[in-house]
Amino acid sequence: MTRALIIIDVQNDFTEGGALPVTGGAAVAGAITTLLKAHPHSYDHVYASRDWHDAEGGNNGHFAVDIEPDFIDTWPVHCVADTAGAEYHPALSLPESTVHILKGQGQPGYSIFDGVDAAGVRFGELLIEAGVTDIDLVGLATDYCVRASGLDALDHGQHVRVFTDLVAGVAPESSVQALAELAHAGAVLASSELVEHA
Secondary structure (H helix, E strand, O other), X not given: OOEEEEEEOOEHHHOOOOOOOOOOHHXXXXXXXXHHHHOOOOOOEEEEEEEOEOOOOOOOOOEOOOOOOOOOOOEOOOOEXXXXXXXXXXXXXXXXXXXXXEEOOOOOOOOHHHOEOOOOOEHHHHHHHHOOOEEEEEEEOHXXXXXXXXXXXXXXXXXXXXXXXXXXXXXXXXXXXXXXHHXXXXXXXXXXXXXXXX
8 A cells, every 4th residue: 555645735825814715724734734743654655736827817717807706616816826825835844755736727727636746747647656545635625626636536546535634625515515525436534633653
């Protein structure tokens, strides 16, 4: 078994004070750091995604350009590449070995599987190359990018645990629905207290 921790979009624009703040986002950032420090050898691989949207254009309809955002399919401008809003939250401290995945370059890019590493290799290919069989999923936001990433991981053949204490969502109702959908698709909803010591 090869286990990976996947950290979704713990970025300044998705935490309190950002362009699309998720309540509890900063706390999630700090709690993920605590998990990594408590279990430095529990994961064979750590991957962290970031929205990395183009500054120009609407990123294939993702940004509300000249219209009001509906906060379902269209959103205010956020996580533009090379801006402070796109950087990781300062409370998130990642291991040097973390593989950084950029997504949403000219497109919505909800799932980490839409992203690539620094060499342009797609995330799904990275998992295959690393032989990853099991994934622990954490980050922001439960009802959008965590949901999409978890469903894609299941479709990709990974065993998925979602740590419900290390995610936060845009809205309570849609977050509950997203977790239920993930569980129905085969994900295990769990607490990070279940992380095994290596």
